[in-house]
Amino acid sequence: MNALDEVLTRARSLVGRWEDEDCGTVTVKDFCRYAAALNDADYIDRARKREATGEPVEAPALFLAATMSWEDGPPERELRPDGLATRESPCTAGLPVRQVHGGQTVRLLKSPVAGCRVTASRAVTSAERKQGRSGAFVLLGLTTRFTSADGTELTAVDETIVVMEALDSPGAA
């Protein structure tokens, strides 16, 4: 079995198995740091002014969707060679593959506000072997639903991950 077959087997065994992750209580500082990375000084000014007057502060629109993991994370020695934590890509751990994002669909249902506790529920939804111009790959589909403590759905994300053989792998293009 080659690496892509193994990815496919692992992914198919995970399809439909939902896992919850506690994202914690989101804060104005979290939002502002995110906005700072986007050079959005106006958001920071508005958010801090609203915070000072006790008004609710909404997160930047894609704040939840853009955050890759809400875990504390492992120490560096436990990261994979590509820098990802094993948990962030369970279908590819230890295999000679590389991966990139295929794309995303993000639906905003209700903006999270600072002070809101958020849960992310994730599942692999599909796994298909494909053939592209540069060789074979596996296309993984993942879904994440973000909800607040009262069960209100905040953001829904459907994304695809493209998994290819490593460049130095015998079967790589």
Add this chain to the structure above:
Amino acid sequence: MNPPVAGDICPPQRYTHSTVQLFRFSAVSWNSHRIHYDAGFAASEGFPDVVVQSTLHGETLTRYALAWAGPNSRLETVSWRNRTTAVADEPLTWTGTVQTVEGAHVSLEVAVLKADGSPCVTGTVQLALV
């Protein structure tokens, strides 16, 4: 701004992502994939420099559409597909065209173009005018 109609074209906007921005976006989004901040590792995977995060493309396309629509707009849905990778300091251009207007709901076809005009990212942004 006049009410949008199908066929309206958003003024294209040129930009680049610096290596510092890619690092900061990886840090704030807890994305430790080395292709985004380690040029040597990115080269080992066949990329000419550190790679722009997919989610950063989506974020900036959304902001481009919202900025065009004005302060009384909010995002409903954004969907994008990565056609090829972009790297740090690469000249890129955001483009957008209004596809449909149904009441207060506006759908734009958006893209990130490379310097030669080829699409790097394509997608759709759906906004509500409030």
